[in-house]
Amino acid sequence: MLFRYRGSEGMVAWAFHRISGIGIFAFVLLHVFDIFLISGIAIFAFVLLHVFDIFLAGANPNAYDDLLKFYASTLGRMMEVLIGAALFYHALNGIRILLMDFWPRLTVYHKQIWYANWAIFLVVGLPGAFIIMRPALGL
Secondary structure (H helix, E strand, O other): OOOOOOOOHHHHHHHHHHHHHHHHHHHHHHHHHHHHHHHOOOHHHHHHHOOHHHHHHHHOHHHHHHHHHHHHOHHHHHHHHHHHHHHHHHHHHHHHHHHHHHOHHHHHHHHHHHHHHHHHHHHHHHHHHHHHHHHHHOO
């Protein structure tokens, strides 16, 4: 009963919103953790000061360069596209939810708004993904 699909745009939007939120959370945790491992600074300092790039570049330039090489690799760029897609979908769907929360009459049009979200996502997201992947594709 828990995993029963009831079939509608609202349920799919709900599922994608949760999945993208979990992906964003996992990315942030992984990012904080890898910076912590490389730089040796405390996580709370990273969160509070937001100076990990400056510290890492000064404390361990080789580790910082290796990290940047990974992010510039094909796999790193693919991961960047995925996190960008998750962030963008999550933001668009959040705006859709806010619109319906503040203007309840819009709930009648929730399917149309959901499809508009996907149209915006594709029109803006695909060129963005191409721009990110262009160096990896040799273009």
